[in-house]
Amino acid sequence: MSDALKNARRIVVKVGSSLVTNEGKGVDAQAIGNWCRQLAALAHQGREVVMVSSGAIAEGMKRLGWSTRPKELNELQAAAAVGQMGLVQMYERQLSEHGMGSAQVLLTHADLADRERYLNARSTLLTLLGLKVIPVINENDTVVNDEIKFGDNDTLGALVANLIEADALVILTDQRGLYSADPRTNPDARFIDVAEAGKPELELMAGGAGSRVGTGGMLTKILAAKRAAGSGASTVIAWGREPDVLIRLAAGEAIGTALLAGTAKLAARKQWMADHLQMRGGVKVDDGAVNKLRDEGKSLLPIGVIEVVGEFNRGDVIAVRNTAGLEIARGLANYSSAEARLIARKPSSQIEGLLGGYANEPELIHRDNLVLA
Numbered sequence: 001m002s003d004a005l006k007n008a009r010r011i012v013v014k015v016g017s018s019l020v021t022n023e024g025k026g027v028d029a030q031a032i033g034n035w036c037r038q039l040a041a042l043a044h045q046g047r048e049v050v051m052v053s054s055g056a057i058a059e060g061m062k063r064l065g066w067s068t069r070p071k072e073l074n075e076l077q078a079a080a081a082v083g084q085m086g087l088v089q090m091y092e093r094q095l096s097e098h099g100m101g102s103a104q105v106l107l108t109h110a111d112l113a114d115r116e117r118y119l120n121a122r123s124t125l126l127t128l129l130g131l132k133v134i135p136v137i138n139e140n141d142t143v144v145n146d147e148i149k150f151g152d153n154d155t156l157g158a159l160v161a162n163l164i165e166a167d168a169l170v171i172l173t174d175q176r177g178l179y180s181a182d183p184r185t186n187p188d189a190r191f192i193d194v195a196e197a198g199k200p201e202l203e204l205m206a207g208g209a210g211s212r213v214g215t216g217g218m219l220t221k222i223l224a225a226k227r228a229a230g231s232g233a234s235t236v237i238a239w240g241r242e243p244d245v246l247i248r249l250a251a252g253e254a255i256g257t258a259l260l261a262g263t264a265k266l267a268a269r270k271q272w273m274a275d276h277l278q279m280r281g282g283v284k285v286d287d288g289a290v291n292k293l294r295d296e297g298k299s300l301l302p303i304g305v306i307e308v309v310g311e312f313n314r315g316d317v318i319a320v321r322n323t324a325g326l327e328i329a330r331g332l333a334n335y336s337s338a339e340a341r342l343i344a345r346k347p348s349s350q351i352e353g354l355l356g357g358y359a360n361e362p363e364l365i366h367r368d369n370l371v372l373a
Helices: 002-006 029-044 056-064 073-095 108-111 115-130 155-164 200-205 217-229 245-250 266-274 287-296 337-343 348-356
Strands: 010-015 048-053 101-108 133-139 170-173 194-196 232-240 257-260 281-285 305-310 317-321 327-332 370-372
Touching: 002 170, 002 232, 002 245, 010 029, 010 155, 029 048, 029 073, 029 133, 029 170, 048 073, 048 115, 048 155, 056 245, 056 305, 073 101, 101 115, 108 115, 115 133, 115 155, 133 155, 155 217, 170 245, 200 217, 200 245, 217 232, 217 257, 232 245, 266 370, 281 287, 281 327, 287 317, 287 327, 287 370, 305 317, 305 337, 305 370, 337 348
Parallel strands: 010 048, 010 170, 048 133, 101 133, 170 232, 194 257, 281 317
Antiparallel strands: 232 257, 281 305, 317 327, 327 370
């Protein structure tokens, strides 16, 4: 891992609210100044750096005079809108003092789920990096709701790493890294220095296999590392209070838990499909189709579909599930859900007759537009 970060040219850094606010009481100028100093140092080394930063709601609460975090969505959105002003001003001022330009980029899941907006966001970020500007990214909390939120900035950090094809993701937190069990209750818990991202046992160590409950904690970081590994980015989870942690990591020092990307990079279009957090619908397929997809790398034909779930259009990303309901793949649908229901369990030679004289493709999802889970 020391070599992976030492040689990383493009790095995404994620910091949580506790590392940029004064115990949740607004933006901590000294803390942000420390992060900006380190980001600038990496940039001056010739690296491209992106910061994913929390803290807007906490700053908004301070500016609005609120002592407790509101529960109503509209109040949280208002706090985020007010707080973004202070957060971005602080980053701009501190980065400027170190000779660096800055830019604010607010993203939502819709920005990354829509192919055109995804490509626009990618182009903007890569242009900023080419101009030697450090983007400061946050979720656009002022317009999202619970149904379309990323859920946490760990996930957002991983999605940004995939978006710009970063070499490494650094998640800074209030914990040293990953342990095999909770060290507060288990004296035999051992610290995990290095592991391969995406291994199921890591999720068990972090508190659950594949759970999406909660908006923080170690599990979201493990899942973020798994997601980032899809684009070939390795992840480090480290204690954010470690002195000069970014500079030392970039110098090759082993700090925190390193989760290495063990797979080759996915093609950009397939990575975009893999990064969808919500999908409009999907299909259930029989065991024969599962084997064709997994073992033989074949396309999904209508004859293998036993059920169509939800409503979707041609060109939407849909889930492919086995008979137990587990997602085994996802891909771009060649037919709408209404059409898929008509051709399900039928051979491809009958598509044209079943759809009234036309057929888009013989496959429901072509293998070039399919990515395995």
